Amino acid sequence: MTKNTMSQAAASRIQSASAKSNGGSVPKGSFASRAQSSASKPNPTPPNGPSTTGRPSGKNRGNNVPKGK
DSSP: OOOOOOOHHHHHHHHHHHHHHTTTOOOTTSHHHHHHHHHHSOOOOOTTOOOSSSSOOSGGGSOOOOOOO
């Protein structure tokens, strides 16, 4: 399962709309504030991302050999 990341531009639009409807302030814990927080965090590495140890992963530490018929 992958998570979609929030872009800074999208979070800005959400926060702007929220502020306009709330008299210029964005309520704490609102969707707009959570979107802004999410957009400010770096994108996480995917679960199947590159090896952090520098060694290849998988069976026998190399590409799997095709099975014969």
